[in-house]
Amino acid sequence: MTDPRRATPRTDTVLADPALAPAAARLGRDRVRTVVRDVLDRCRAGEVSPDEVVPAALEALPTYASSLRPVINATGVVVHTNLGRAPLSALAREAVVDAAGTTDVELDLATGRRGRRGAGALAALAERVPDAEAVHVVNNGAAALALAAACLAGDGREILVARGELVEIGDGFRIPELLESTGARLREVGTTNRVRLADYTAAVSERTAFVLKVHPSNFVVRGFTSSVPVRELAGLRHDGAAVPVVADIGSGLLAPHPRLPDEPDAASTLREGAGLVTASGDKLLGGPQAGLLLGRADLVERVRRFPLARAMRVDKLTLAALEATLRGPEPPVLAALATPREQLRSRAVALAGRLGAGAGDAGDAGAGGPGTVRVVETTGAVGGGGAPEVTVPSVALALPAGFAEALRAASVPVVARVVDGQTLVDLLAVAPDDDDQLVASIHEIVSAATVLEGKTSRTGAV
Template sequence: MLRAPRLAAAVTELGRELVKAEIRRAQQQARTGDLDPVSIVDVVTAALPTAAVTLTRVLNASGVLLHTNLGRAPLSGAAVRALAEAAGTNDVELDLATGRRGRRGRGALDALRAAVPTAGDVHVVNNGAAALALAVTALGGPGRTVVIARGEMVEIGDGFRLPELLESTGTRLREVGTTNRVTAEDYARAIDESTAFVLKVHPSNFVVSGFTSSVPPADLRDLGVPLVVDIGSGLLTPHPALPDEPDMTTTLAAGADLVTSSGDKLLGGPQAGVLAGDAELVHRLRRHPLARALRVDKLTLAALEATLRGPRPPVVVGLEADPVALLARAERIAGRLHEAGVDARAVRSVAAVGGGGAPGVELPSAAVSLPESFADALRAGRPAVLGRVTEGRCLLDLRALPPGDDDELAALVLRVGALA
């Protein structure tokens, strides 16, 4: 059976063991009389996946630019090509001029330094939580304390709580202020000989409004201990669409000694943790034993460098999308579907940044409105389409969907409509 031409091609693409398992499953059906033996090849071919991976491609029509359940930031074409280049053997840690060991990730780190001009040095680990854990481990430890505002002790997703992450390093936390208000004097009074540093954490999608106060980094720069700021979403420089979102360049200029963030959110790159700041502090972190356990691989380095040096990544393109152009796209798609007999119409909608970034920011958008029943059917397709259900209608928001996917989106909707 493995030598049958159609299955031999599948062995080359998917591997012998996967194909063999499907053959055995079909053969057992034939033995029990549930399958005509002459149909085994057809049944196996239909059952085999299109690739040796269980991940399913999803068209993001949810209206959330950074959808955590969809892997957050989609990579740019330049980053995808960089992954292919890095997949083989390369000079990730080799100096081709001398033939000796080279500086690991030099291209990505050089690009990051250029993108954050206020940083003395930079480092990259495998995610945002790891960046903060490395900072606390290297600068804190048993017998040391980190001063942090009580209102910034947040849960970062999937049940992981920031206080537990920090305390797992052996460092004690000294909370200051109240849930809704903290002052510079609160921080100053809490500092003593055990203080490793002051930590400020951007609360991301957690917002307290009303009678509140917080302390900006500029007012914490002269307390006699390092100031570490976790900005969360990885915005490297200010963006006009997100005036209240902290960025790395400005935060360092305001007095932070070290800034940490994620790489797969507003930066628009692969999953990574970014650290930037005082050169001596970054060097201490880079040489700490834990840094080896948190080291990123060649694929992450390649995708990160291409994101930093290449064209605007998809998340930035989506963030800067023109609402008028989005509505025109929705009208074209809805018109095509309506002509085919689908109950579709173009509507204005509101999108969000997502990924814990820019809470409360509403992005004007446009969507294709369909009957609610389309939501489940589209999500079950291959590729899948993720929309959202609002007021009894399935909305396919176009803010996070590249224009090049419009025709495919329409075809997938038409396929569901034909089966309805």
């Protein structure tokens, strides 16, 4: 008998099939060829019949252009670091697409000569923070602080910083190590829980480059504590000359926010006397990953012209998204923080109705089988290392605990959290435009669970 595997088609024959042409045009011929070869290996192994090679290849082709997959953030954490921090607004996404082609990023179209890179984004940032004499943008918040340290103190001069503000910023990276890597020397003042103006005054010398004020946004120290505000640090002098104050506010809040009274903002910090403010663009600002530097014109210009600034410059996509965020409608992060709980509850009730479930106390949410969905009140968090003690009123759909893993495996993954034996699909950070997809993802895993439950009840085993 003839081995049917001898009928395995050639690679070029499969690639020439018209059904694969759209995928080759979208994903590239090399990527499609790799998938086809894998399917042909399965065919030779007898796992796929020769006449099913093309359908199997189409099924195996990646849905997305990269390995990054869109997910729905139902964790209740508005700025979730593991989920890319701030989601961009619709206008910012549109700006990224527009900028992805050939753009006038460093060209003055009127004169035909080289223009200032990112002039539109820088102008938009300056307009939003008029207290800043000048602004600059680099590739992330840590880079902004590192660049300031390298420029102003990288020759071995000292940075005065309170011992209690030497924080770890995530993934094991620490502020003191970041600063020392630039060539600057740290001089710690005060103790872990208390620092006074006199501590700074005693430490100021001819070696002092600047005083650093770090907002410890990812933790809070309570009890017998004291710290020195920027307005008092701004009065420090040595030999009659003012000592610059660099304030790392972290989260990128440009102006005071009513829900975040303890979170420092750029405008207020500059008015208090900071010479330079550094912050992130992808947290409470709600834009792309970027590092912001705002402050005195002479300091910003020194930093901008420092050689290391070239290695930290942002690309055209970041500039486009940042400008659109600054000049466009309220970004998703701020919209989420401003959404009243009642509005979230109305959405949750509507979603529960579409899922064929009721609303009310979810105390027995796990007892009714795969289809059980309840509406419950929850509290969310700001996230992104900001406002650690702030809780944000929210509402969630409660499902059985085992659904959390299944939701992450849905065609469009939903990342929820498990609390007290139930999966909470928190709506705080879910955009209303994603409600249809959220329902589809839950339907998908509930249907699968129902089928599995039916098989189990008939056979007594899975």
